[in-house]
Amino acid sequence: MAAFRRAVELGARFIETDLQITRDAQVVAMHDFTLDRTTNGKGQVHLLPLEQIRALDAGSWFRTGSSSFGAEHVPTLNEILDFAKNRT
16 A cells, blocks of 8 residues: 555556455455565465455565565555545
């Protein structure tokens, strides 16, 4: 969500994201088919339930200067839609 919030701060009028479906048929914002590169988890997104994916750290891998995103979690589609709805 940090990237979406920052995009809005910078004046973006729209955002785009890739989506994956979890084992329990929940939709999450995730570019990769696996959790390996962008979280501290391992494995394919579609093999894990949302609860397990949400428990992962999805931000510490990305640092810009002194900024850390360690509190970030994999967002659900509903969270993204709520975020967008509150911006209009």
